[in-house]
Amino acid sequence: MAQYTSGKKKKKSKSTQHPKSGLFWKIFGALWGVAILYFFMLSMGWLGFMPSFEELENPRSNQATEVISADGEILGFIGLENRSNVAYSDLSPNLVNALIATEDVRFYKHAGIDARSLGRVFFKTLLGRHSSSGGGSTITQQLAKNLFPREHKSKIGVAHSKFKEWVVAVKLEHHYSKEEIIAMYFNTVDFGSNAFGIKTAAKTFFDKAPADLTVSEAAVLVGLLKAPTSYSPILHPDRSLQRRNTVLYQMNHYDYLTDEEYAQYSSEPIDMKHYTPQSHNDGLATYLREYLRTYMKDWCKHHRNSEGNHYDVYKDGLRIYTTIDSRMQRYAEEAVRKHLSEEIQPAFNKELANRNGNPFVNLSKEQENKYLTQAMKNSDRWRNMKAAGYKDSEIEKSFHEKTEMRVFAWRDKNHPRDFRDTIMTPWDSLLHYKKFLNAGLMSVEPGTGYVKAYVGGINYRYFKYDNVMSHRQVGSTFKPFVYTMALQDLGMFPCTQVPNSEVCFDTGHDTWCPKNSSHERENEMVTLKWALAHSINWVSAYLMKQGSPEQVITIARKMGVKSPIDPVPAISVGTPEITVYEMAGAMATFANKGEYVEPIFVTRIEDNKGTVLERFVPERNEAIDEQIAYMMIHLMRGVVQSGTGTRLNYKYKLNEYSTAIAGKTGTTQNNSDCWFVGITPKLATAVWTGGELRSIHFRNMTYGQGAAMALPIFGYYMRSIYADSKIGFYRGEFELPSKPLQTELDCSLFQQEIEAEQGMQWDDNWW
Numbered sequence: 001m002a003q004y005t006s007g008k009k010k011k012k013s014k015s016t017q018h019p020k021s022g023l024f025w026k027i028f029g030a031l032w033g034v035a036i037l038y039f040f041m042l043s044m045g046w047l048g049f050m051p052s053f054e055e056l057e058n059p060r061s062n063q064a065t066e067v068i069s070a071d072g073e074i075l076g077f078i079g080l081e082n083r084s085n086v087a088y089s090d091l092s093p094n095l096v097n098a099l100i101a102t103e104d105v106r107f108y109k110h111a112g113i114d115a116r117s118l119g120r121v122f123f124k125t126l127l128g129r130h131s132s133s134g135g136g137s138t139i140t141q142q143l144a145k146n147l148f149p150r151e152h153k154s155k156i157g158v159a160h161s162k163f164k165e166w167v168v169a170v171k172l173e174h175h176y177s178k179e180e181i182i183a184m185y186f187n188t189v190d191f192g193s194n195a196f197g198i199k200t201a202a203k204t205f206f207d208k209a210p211a212d213l214t215v216s217e218a219a220v221l222v223g224l225l226k227a228p229t230s231y232s233p234i235l236h237p238d239r240s241l242q243r244r245n246t247v248l249y250q251m252n253h254y255d256y257l258t259d260e261e262y263a264q265y266s267s268e269p270i271d272m273k274h275y276t277p278q279s280h281n282d283g284l285a286t287y288l289r290e291y292l293r294t295y296m297k298d299w300c301k302h303h304r305n306s307e308g309n310h311y312d313v314y315k316d317g318l319r320i321y322t323t324i325d326s327r328m329q330r331y332a333e334e335a336v337r338k339h340l341s342e343e344i345q346p347a348f349n350k351e352l353a354n355r356n357g358n359p360f361v362n363l364s365k366e367q368e369n370k371y372l373t374q375a376m377k378n379s380d381r382w383r384n385m386k387a388a389g390y391k392d393s394e395i396e397k398s399f400h401e402k403t404e405m406r407v408f409a410w411r412d413k414n415h416p417r418d419f420r421d422t423i424m425t426p427w428d429s430l431l432h433y434k435k436f437l438n439a440g441l442m443s444v445e446p447g448t449g450y451v452k453a454y455v456g457g458i459n460y461r462y463f464k465y466d467n468v469m470s471h472r473q474v475g476s477t478f479k480p481f482v483y484t485m486a487l488q489d490l491g492m493f494p495c496t497q498v499p500n501s502e503v504c505f506d507t508g509h510d511t512w513c514p515k516n517s518s519h520e521r522e523n524e525m526v527t528l529k530w531a532l533a534h535s536i537n538w539v540s541a542y543l544m545k546q547g548s549p550e551q552v553i554t555i556a557r558k559m560g561v562k563s564p565i566d567p568v569p570a571i572s573v574g575t576p577e578i579t580v581y582e583m584a585g586a587m588a589t590f591a592n593k594g595e596y597v598e599p600i601f602v603t604r605i606e607d608n609k610g611t612v613l614e615r616f617v618p619e620r621n622e623a624i625d626e627q628i629a630y631m632m633i634h635l636m637r638g639v640v641q642s643g644t645g646t647r648l649n650y651k652y653k654l655n656e657y658s659t660a661i662a663g664k665t666g667t668t669q670n671n672s673d674c675w676f677v678g679i680t681p682k683l684a685t686a687v688w689t690g691g692e693l694r695s696i697h698f699r700n701m702t703y704g705q706g707a708a709m710a711l712p713i714f715g716y717y718m719r720s721i722y723a724d725s726k727i728g729f730y731r732g733e734f735e736l737p738s739k740p741l742q743t744e745l746d747c748s749l750f751q752q753e754i755e756a757e758q759g760m761q762w763d764d765n766w767w
Helices: 002-044 053-057 093-103 115-127 139-147 155-175 178-188 198-206 215-224 237-253 259-266 286-301 326-353 365-377 380-387 392-398 426-434 475-488 528-533 537-546 549-558 569-573 580-591 626-642 711-723 747-758
Strands: 065-068 074-078 319-322 403-408 419-424 438-444 451-455 497-499 525-527 595-597 602-606 612-615 620-622 662-667 673-680 683-690
Touching (some): 074 198, 074 286, 093 139, 093 178, 093 237, 139 178, 178 198, 198 215, 215 237, 215 259, 286 319, 286 451, 326 438, 326 711, 365 426, 380 392, 403 426, 419 426, 438 580, 438 711, 475 528, 475 549, 475 569, 475 626, 475 662, 525 528, 528 537, 528 626, 537 569, 549 569, 580 626, 580 673, 580 683, 626 662
Parallel strands (some): 065 319
Antiparallel strands (some): 319 602, 438 451, 438 683, 497 525, 602 612, 662 673, 673 683
């Protein structure tokens, strides 16, 4: 009985334990099975989007088109996001160390998911509710999230997306090396300040390439990843400093920095003097970048990628290699800013004060209101309110209501932005912008046609109109075309003497007689060289009468001028409206021995992998004989040596660097448009200055002439170029023609011979 009872108890004990134990393992196995099935279905894309093998191999992000200078500097970006990719070899080790120490110290030990970190999150963060214990996402998981953003916002949806990121992270680890994952991560993150990816961030915050970042700079950028706005060194410098030091502490804690290095770097301030936001409105060559943006939109319509789709200038990460020299571009922009902000605009403001602040000259109130009304309807405020459904009357009413606004204003050169915050009516702001004088500058390399500098205006953010491509009356800068006709078609020479007497033309309706700007040597015989140096209108008219307007226009066309020109005698004094672009290209012809080379801005376009999609070569044509070109250079050197351009030497001291400088000033009627074209053996530059409208100008010739308004910009610009030893700008002479000249260029010797024959005594001082 005892044995039976004992056996029964043993049997009962066995029957009460096994079912519970078995159930547990069944449930456990079922859960694992469900989990495996769930992750399998996730990986197959049956539970929502999952990137394919091809998408993992070629993950797409909105890569902006890079605009790159001839000397390798990024001028700016064209895109929805200022983002361009770099390789791991382009990264500073400081960046990599800072990232790993801060975000994922076990990065090299896991395969996409860090079980230890997940355990810490589960026990400390979820159960222990210690928010300071950190997250469990690895760098690879964060990359997965950046490449393939979460689709759900609910708690369940977020969990589902989180699990999907685990799967993607494992796949990424399978397809890419650790170094490639690091590079991809840095290429996808947002650093704030419109800087997407490390390449743009390094440029924006420190004006450096990623490879050149210091320990402190790398720590600042890695610190931004936690919260780009909250830890911005621009918006919140104290928080940024604290966050940077946290990153440095992590680097020290995990032996990437010694105690001494940590103490040194954590005591340094954050230097933001090179902060340069990379927006469409800011940075170098903004007007050129806008020109290229428009050009590239059309280019993309006619070019397809390997998949048969049209390229997208905003997303495909194209690379535009320009002809611009970033150093010369910077000097050009600085020259425009210096002259306009420090000299010309203050003088104009003083004159405006005596004109009751009215920038318009000789306009009726009706005409003024017409211009301002047109400006109102072209404004962003009008367009935005119109798009929002407001009536015209409602919009007009809003333009007369005071509001807070930020307007353009010249500030000290050390101030980060040229603006001021104020309260005024939008209508008054329209008049405010009409009071600023503006400028346009373009430099082209004669032998190649490469445009080396392009300044379309004083500030692209506030003045969108491009003064390089706009048509402006050229004044006396057109006279070199007239003198070229005289040398080429009339058989004259630089020392040929012509009468400086009044010339009139019968136009069919009336008689037109141009006037001289001075009475110097009127009714005397003068050489062509003297006449051009002093910009004598009577001599230009005389030459035109010996030839014809059609002959001059033919020469201008061969030298690249495509703007409409009426064949009338008045073109001899500069009535045509021509662009800065055309004038720079035409003047370069003289330095290039008579060969016109079409100015170009781009040498090649590449895709985001470096494959060349198109190369660009300028068109060329023989415009004038090389001897004629050399004689014209000689004539225009006289402008700088002893004529209207002499201040280049006595004020701007360019002769201390080189004497091989030719030029021509230009001023139109009422001082509306002021020009200077300057030519050196390796660079031809055209400069225009004036108001937005021709009715906006100085009333006096003290400032309202090309020698005072435009020439100084060329002076400051070239002085900076010559002084920069890194540029090594050419200081030698203009190249001689291949055959000896058939005339004497020294007009003093020429004149002495004539007077000796006539038995006259020569006065050396007449020149």
